[in-house]
Amino acid sequence: MNIILLSGGSGKRLWPLSNDIRSKQFTKLFKGENGEHESMVQRVYRQIKTVDADAKVTIATSKTQVSAIRNQLGDDVSICVEPFRRDTFPAIALAAVYLQDVQGVGLDESVAVCPVDPFVENTYYDAVKQLGELADAGTANLTLMGIEPTYPSEKYGYIIPETADNVSKVKEFKEKPDEEKAKDYISKGALWNAGVFAFKLGYLVDIAHKMIDFDGYQDLFEKYDTMTKISFDYAVVEKESSIQVMRYAGDWKDVGTWNMMTEVMSENTIGKVKLDDTCENTHVINELDLHVLCMGCKDMVIAVSNDGILVADKEQSSYMKPYVEEIGGIVKFAEKSWGSYTVIDVQPESYTIKVNLKPGHQMKYHSHQYRDEVWTIVAGRGRVVIDGASRRVKAGDVVTLPAESKHTIIAETELHIIEVQLGQDITVEDKVVYSME
Amino acid sequence: MNIILLSGGSGKRLWPLSNDIRSKQFTKLFKGENGEHESMVQRVYRQIKTVDADAKVTIATSKTQVSAIRNQLGDDVSICVEPFRRDTFPAIALAAVYLQDVQGVGLDESVAVCPVDPFVENTYYDAVKQLGELADAGTANLTLMGIEPTYPSEKYGYIIPETADNVSKVKEFKEKPDEEKAKDYISKGALWNAGVFAFKLGYLVDIAHKMIDFDGYQDLFEKYDTMTKISFDYAVVEKESSIQVMRYAGDWKDVGTWNMMTEVMSENTIGKVKLDDTCENTHVINELDLHVLCMGCKDMVIAVSNDGILVADKEQSSYMKPYVEEIGGIVKFAEKSWGSYTVIDVQPESYTIKVNLKPGHQMKYHSHQYRDEVWTIVAGRGRVVIDGASRRVKAGDVVTLPAESKHTIIAETELHIIEVQLGQDITVEDKVVYSME
Numbered sequence: 001m002n003i004i005l006l007s008g009g010s011g012k013r014l015w016p017l018s019n020d021i022r023s024k025q026f027t028k029l030f031k032g033e034n035g036e037h038e039s040m041v042q043r044v045y046r047q048i049k050t051v052d053a054d055a056k057v058t059i060a061t062s063k064t065q066v067s068a069i070r071n072q073l074g075d076d077v078s079i080c081v082e083p084f085r086r087d088t089f090p091a092i093a094l095a096a097v098y099l100q101d102v103q104g105v106g107l108d109e110s111v112a113v114c115p116v117d118p119f120v121e122n123t124y125y126d127a128v129k130q131l132g133e134l135a136d137a138g139t140a141n142l143t144l145m146g147i148e149p150t151y152p153s154e155k156y157g158y159i160i161p162e163t164a165d166n167v168s169k170v171k172e173f174k175e176k177p178d179e180e181k182a183k184d185y186i187s188k189g190a191l192w193n194a195g196v197f198a199f200k201l202g203y204l205v206d207i208a209h210k211m212i213d214f215d216g217y218q219d220l221f222e223k224y225d226t227m228t229k230i231s232f233d234y235a236v237v238e239k240e241s242s243i244q245v246m247r248y249a250g251d252w253k254d255v256g257t258w259n260m261m262t263e264v265m266s267e268n269t270i271g272k273v274k275l276d277d278t279c280e281n282t283h284v285i286n287e288l289d290l291h292v293l294c295m296g297c298k299d300m301v302i303a304v305s306n307d308g309i310l311v312a313d314k315e316q317s318s319y320m321k322p323y324v325e326e327i328g329g330i331v332k333f334a335e336k337s338w339g340s341y342t343v344i345d346v347q348p349e350s351y352t353i354k355v356n357l358k359p360g361h362q363m364k365y366h367s368h369q370y371r372d373e374v375w376t377i378v379a380g381r382g383r384v385v386i387d388g389a390s391r392r393v394k395a396g397d398v399v400t401l402p403a404e405s406k407h408t409i410i411a412e413t414e415l416h417i418i419e420v421q422l423g424q425d426i427t428v429e430d431k432v433v434y435s436m437e
Numbered sequence: 438m439n440i441i442l443l444s445g446g447s448g449k450r451l452w453p454l455s456n457d458i459r460s461k462q463f464t465k466l467f468k469g470e471n472g473e474h475e476s477m478v479q480r481v482y483r484q485i486k487t488v489d490a491d492a493k494v495t496i497a498t499s500k501t502q503v504s505a506i507r508n509q510l511g512d513d514v515s516i517c518v519e520p521f522r523r524d525t526f527p528a529i530a531l532a533a534v535y536l537q538d539v540q541g542v543g544l545d546e547s548v549a550v551c552p553v554d555p556f557v558e559n560t561y562y563d564a565v566k567q568l569g570e571l572a573d574a575g576t577a578n579l580t581l582m583g584i585e586p587t588y589p590s591e592k593y594g595y596i597i598p599e600t601a602d603n604v605s606k607v608k609e610f611k612e613k614p615d616e617e618k619a620k621d622y623i624s625k626g627a628l629w630n631a632g633v634f635a636f637k638l639g640y641l642v643d644i645a646h647k648m649i650d651f652d653g654y655q656d657l658f659e660k661y662d663t664m665t666k667i668s669f670d671y672a673v674v675e676k677e678s679s680i681q682v683m684r685y686a687g688d689w690k691d692v693g694t695w696n697m698m699t700e701v702m703s704e705n706t707i708g709k710v711k712l713d714d715t716c717e718n719t720h721v722i723n724e725l726d727l728h729v730l731c732m733g734c735k736d737m738v739i740a741v742s743n744d745g746i747l748v749a750d751k752e753q754s755s756y757m758k759p760y761v762e763e764i765g766g767i768v769k770f771a772e773k774s775w776g777s778y779t780v781i782d783v784q785p786e787s788y789t790i791k792v793n794l795k796p797g798h799q800m801k802y803h804s805h806q807y808r809d810e811v812w813t814i815v816a817g818r819g820r821v822v823i824d825g826a827s828r829r830v831k832a833g834d835v836v837t838l839p840a841e842s843k844h845t846i847i848a849e850t851e852l853h854i855i856e857v858q859l860g861q862d863i864t865v866e867d868k869v870v871y872s873m874e
Binding site for chain 2: 015016274276278286289290291292293294295296297300302304306307308309310311312313315316317319320323324326327332344345346347348349350352354372374376378379395396398400416418420422
């Protein structure tokens with residue numbers, strides 16, 4: 001099957017483990033099959049491949065997530081990068097044209113679209129596969145997944161089917177209701193709209209061509225900033241009359257807040273954490289290399305990262321967004337395609353960074369105008385290139401990089417570097433990237 | 438007046454702001470007169486000097502606290518260092534002989550002894566001064582302070598005076614009682630024993646000579662390890678018949694646990710902390726350079742340092758000791774006489790340290806056998822000496838220090854250094870100190 005995974009959002013509601021450049025889907029909170037922790041993106045990708053080893057997965061996302069996806073999923077997955085944030089219709093249209101033009105998917109093949117967020121069991125992806133098969137069969141232009149509601153939620157849109165059959169024509173859509181209305185809808189057999197749907201590729205490519213004049217993927221990519229911000233629901237779903245819904249009754253959990261996230265975590269603690277015997281219903285995630293001791297904590301979530309520390313009553317944690325926006329601050333941890341970096345000290349005229357490079361990977365060849373840098377190699381070996389001159393380095397070596405020097409480092413083995421940045425105006429913008437001749 | 442301040446203990450009950458080398462009395466939790474935060478030791482010293490600007494203060498303490506005392510109080514205060522931990526009698530005897538021999542205090546002058554721990558108002562030191570005056574008057578060999586009890590505590594010893602006068606002969610002493618007995622003592626006019634007393638210097642020097650054969654301070658210092666571990670109460674107070682007690686009715690608080698410490702803190706938060714509107718009776722102390730966000734916390738104490746993170750119900754926090762002993766771990770922050778150091782990264786074969794040197798100060802001239810070091814100067818200027826050769830350094834300079842090289846750095850201005858230690862066996866013990874020719 002062909003799947004487009006929509007990976008968006010900066011996820012301020014899972015601060016401090018998500019931030020402006022690290023979305024919640026990359027936070028490793030779940031126990032994977034080999035006992036190691038995996039992120040939402042890793043879990044979803046593993047689940048899809050378990051259901052269909054031949055599934056072609058394309059992740060539609062923004063530039064800021066590419067490094068983390070490559071780091072976590074490697075080079076096999078294909079990524080369709082939105083050059084700007086638009087809404088879901090432009091993102092899906094671009095991905096559809098990408099499948100056609102770059103991936104060579106036939107216009108008659110079915111494609112399923114899923115958000116990357118929900119926490120689900122493997123049966124969910126069996127259902128996604130069935131959606132694709134229904135789209136292949138061609139009985140409707142659009143086939144949606146409808147989740148059997150477990151309570152009258154005010155957070156989801158509802159789909160009212162014509163019949164109670166497993167697959168039914170859609171009678172109508174309802175916006176997020178209040179609880180009373182939700183009960184009423186459910187009594188009429190309504191299903192939650194999970195934002196999952198399948199269609200034949202040609203169907204969506206046609207719609208894209210009707211909405212914007214373009215010639216192939218590269219042209220659409222360049223015209224992306226001229227596209228209207230509009231959701232797929234408004235642009236496509238609500239205008240389509242040939243539309244059906246398939247029921248899904250398995251577990252399906254939105255994990256957009258800490259309160260909901262802790263419900264699906266398989267362990268109460270991750271990292272160096274000690275809970276005393278009087279703690280109850282408390283979850284602690286500690287990404288730092290220091291101990292967290294919790295005593296007498298009830299119904300709490302505690303999350304510790306280089307970006308901050310959250311200590312919250314679980315209920316209350318759902319209201320964190322305005323506080324997190326107020327806190328702001330520099331991002332202290334980031335995953336890159338070549339490894340990761342962590343800011344370990346900030347002073348008025350210096351930043352100290354821990355850089356980890358994966359074997360065989362390298363930084364981009366780059367220079368800074370306003371800062372000098374000093375690298376102390378603390379583990380591994382590799383090769384530095386400075387202004388075209390290459391030399392081998394190993395643990396214990398010190399490399400000084402004056403402002404304006406072009407430099408990179410290539411890891412032969414896993415490489416750990418302490419980088420001290422020195423200057424009066426240290427910013428992420430002060431970086432020029434070059435190609436290496 | 439002459440005051441001996443007893444500064445002991447490693448204070449595991451205020452983890453993570455106290456640890457094996459940083460006692461609770463050096464943690465800056467109180468608002469000082471100029472609005473800056475001050476530690477217990479700084480507060481006590483300021484209070485004594487407010488009551489008596491000419492007071493001669495000697496701190497009796499262990500080697501491990503000398504750097505922090507010098508850092509916080511400067512060079513004016515005199516310090517009597519116990520070469521080993523013995524109990525309070527040896528410590529006070531050594532300090533008494535130090536006053537006589539090193540400070541030149543006359544044997545007929547009075548000396549008051551106070552623990553550095555309790556949180557008190559200035560009137561307490563007025564009372565200490567009066568104790569000294571009573572000792573000067575010579576109506577008894579020992580004059581004790583008795584605190585008017587505010588509740589039948591099981592944590593303190595009791596003094597039963599002969600009369601209800603402000604100053605009275607002592608009838609008898611009682612060990613820590615249960616609550617029923619405490620009520621009974623209080624009904625008989627008993628007072629809490631605060632461990633504060635005054636005597637003429639000659640009185641204690643005589644007792645010291647009776648208990649051990651020594652000739653002057655240096656000799657007693659060298660024989661210190663042969664002295665019996667015994668408390669001042671057992672060795673002196675309980676054997677003395679010429680003994681009186683003076684009442685004190687002001688505020689007097691033991692702040693040995695977080696629950697009690699938070700009662701006397703003037704602010705609910707220290708450092709980068711945000712409490713939402715639903716937090717109640719919660720105190721947060723954050724020494725790290727990242728934000729702490731608290732939501733819906735009730736009756737909690739949260740303390741964050743390089744040594745760890747405590748999130749505790751206030752009541753429950755009193756039981757932390759066994760957990761803290763289990764956690765153990767390396768000490769990541771220490772105050773030195775020349776400034777401070779903070780461990781910011783630990784890897785299998787490297788430590789990265791942030792070193793701050795105060796202007797005019799320097800490290801000891803030293804070498805390491807098993808590790809190389811790399812200094813990147815990130816702020817200030819100074820002078821390094823390596824194997825006898827001296828050179829000036831400033832922000833931006835890099836200094837490499839191979840194993841076995843003798844080295845030091847002298848700060849001309851405030852100096853900030855990122856030090857990367859590299860080796861397979863990095864320990865604090867791997868250090869040889871030299872004198873500089």
